[in-house]
Amino acid sequence: MTTKMENEIRLIYNKLYNLYGPQGWWPLLSVDVSTEKGVEMVHHPLNYDLPQTRNETYEIILGTILTQNTAWNSAEIALRNLKALKAINPEKLLDLDSEIFKQAIRSAGFVNQKSVYIKEVTKFYIGLDGTIPTRKELLEVKGVGNETADSILLYAFKQSEFVVDTYTKRIFSHIGLIDYNDNYNKVKNLFETNLSQDLIIYNEYHALIVQHAKKYYSRKPYGVNDPLF
DNA sequence: AGCCAGGCTACCG
DNA sequence: CGGTAGCATGGC
Structure with missing residues (x-):
């Protein structure tokens, strides 16, 4: 059973990965x-x-x-x-x-x-x-x-925990999938319940969000010319 | 020059 | 409880 939300969350992941490729996190x-x-x-x-x-x-x-x-x-x-x-x-x-x-x-x-x-x-x-x-x-x-x-x-420690940061909130509230003021665990839960529990996806997704947000969401107004939509 | 950066704690009502 | 001031320094 694939929900609409799952499609959205995965679709955005695929778009980001196609845009930027593997991120090689955490830098060492x-x-x-x-x-x-x-x-x-x-x-x-x-x-x-x-x-x-x-x-x-x-x-x-x-x-x-x-x-x-x-x-x-x-x-x-x-x-x-x-x-x-x-x-x-x-x-x-x-x-x-x-x-x-x-x-x-x-x-x-x-x-x-x-x-x-x-x-x-x-x-x-x-x-x-x-x-x-x-x-x-x-x-x-x-x-x-x-x-x-x-x-x-x-x-x-390579545990399947999705990381949420300000950039995540900026991008996904701009898209309309969350409210900016949703609390941390609510947003974390959204990603974890709509993605397969896959370390590589968790790893890359957060890193890709950071990469994307640095480019389109670091200065107001946020999300101008965001190629995601 | 002033805003922003891959948050957190302590304290406020 | 949820909301937020204060925290230090460097880059652009």
Whole structure:
């Protein structure tokens, strides 16, 4: 049984994928490869086997906090600073001098908050001891809200949790499939009930929404010349 | 110059 | 409870 909504949600996914192709999320410095042009690649299209190591998983968790209400580029600079300090490792990060740590992540903004959040989530990650956290457990960590919890579960732990962000709300309220003020779980539920529970689709869909929204929904009025309709 | 960025917490009524 | 001010810094 295919509902109309399911057609809409899947149709938009197909259109976005045809427009932009596989996105290679979550970006990882660990698989950084320098191209001929000297451009560093942090995305890894069609490779769904990442993260592979404890530190790669940790890098994604760091990125989810650093990019909160912040352009990815600013978060990436912070990650590169941490990498230079060899601190993309939970124990080593906690060992950093507090001021050096803050200086390293300053580019990502909200340093006073994010420095606390990162230490909290780092202790939580160490405490997991290799196990996969529940959504509820993640939400109990200070600094981890709905979107961050789902990003961590989907991209760091390969769990089928759909990620909703402001861009998702902007695009789909503009299309008319949701109200902008619908709460997080309602929107998340819409996607999860109308898509097959497929890690690759969840992964690409959120990444494609971000890509598309950066282009057509980052400045008011939103959605002008959106080729989706 | 001013708006925007891949949110979250704490506090307000 | 649902709504929102405040939080920091960098890019354009």
